[in-house]
Amino acid sequence: MLFNDTVNAGGTRLARTRTPLLRRAIPVATAASLVVTLALTFPRSVTADDDGQHPGCGNATLQGDYGLLVTGIRGAGPGQTESFVGTGLHTYDGHGGLTGIDSTHGQLTGAARDRPVTGTYEVNADCTGTATLFISGAPFPVGTSFVIVDKGNEVKEAVMSPQPNLVTSVLRRIR
DSSP, rough: OTTTTOOOSSSSSSSSSSHHHHHHHHHHHHHHHHHHHHHSSSOOOSSSSSSSSOOOOOOOSSSEEEEEEEEEEEEEETTEEEEEEEEEEEEEESSSSEEEEEEEEEEEEEEEEEEEEEEEEEETTSEEEEEEETTTTOOEEEEEEEEEEGGEEEEEEEEESSSSSSSEEEEEEOO
């Protein structure tokens, strides 16, 4: 028998030393990949400023001009609703006031162009908020709820009043 042979006198092979290491490495690698996967998918809190220096939001988070796209179903008279779309520009002052202009086109009511908008808004520390809009020609104020995303560059908004309305809008900072 040769000294370098891996077969012993009984004809069986000697155990390799790599197998126990591999048996330990597989569970460790599996656990590590599970931890990384969970860390990447674990939801973080929603804040406009995610740099750790300015956590949370306030009225000053919304400041500047935001282009908007609005769509949904709105009241169109007693017992009637209509589908509609609209665009506009809202300017937030950073102190709870807004001004703007919008244009909409309804399925039944047709187009309404360049209507002045004024309003107020309030932003909570968790980057949610509410707004009250006064739209020229509308017989009532429009109440909305929103959330600020992308470090204050985008607002996602839903109309809460008056009813019946199923209206959403997305506003994006343009300057």
